[in-house]
């Protein structure tokens with residue numbers, strides 16, 4: 581089957597396809613197409629299959645809305661826990677570099693800005709629309725990141741943060757029962 585036919589099938593026949601079938605068809609697709617399908621496919625279950633195939637760990641019960649953009653070079657840098665809610669248009673930057681720019685000549689850029697770091701979005705957290713996460717951060721369990729925030733530092737469990745840069749605006753004292 582040609583690549584175009586595979587993509588067409590997965591776009592329009594996804595609800596009659598098993599995960600095994602989708603995974604088998606993806607063997608014939610480059611990673612960048614699989615990741616693109618993850619970001620733009622209309623169905624949550626199917627999106628997650630594509631993200632997992634490109635090295636993102638995703639726990640059960642997690643919902644990832646459309647236009648979820650991850651910069652990781654397809655390396656296993658992003659871990660998303662269980663029952664996480666990711667709203668539309670979220671960007672996660674694990675790997676960061678200025679491409680072909682000569683900025684790499686500056687020590688500060690080389691030593692601090694060019695990097696590839698892990699990001700953890702832990703269980704039961706809720707990431708608002710249009711959030712941006714910078715390399716190396718952890719979003720703690722049961723925390724909320726307000727819409728439009730830029731997360732530059734770790735977010736503690738059961739904390740609400742918002743803004744640019746994201747700062748704490750509230751915390752939940754009581755732990756969730758499991």
Ligand SMILES: CC(C)(COP(=O)(O)OP(=O)(O)OC[C@H]1O[C@@H](n2cnc3c(N)ncnc32)[C@H](O)[C@@H]1OP(=O)(O)O)[C@@H](O)C(=O)NCCC(=O)NCCS
Pocket residue numbers: 667668707708709724725726727728729740741742743744749750
């Ligand atoms: C952050 C949020 C969760 C509200 O939390 P909250 O604890 O109820 O916060 P409040 O509404 O009491 O606001 C507290 C302060 O934070 C500010 N604030 C709230 N949301 C903010 C945001 N996204 N960015 C910046 N500041 C925000 C409020 O203006 C308020 O400021 P003030 O104290 O100067 O008046 C909510 O505003 C939000 O952003 N939710 C995400 C919704 C979303 O993206 N849904 C996607 C579809 S599923």
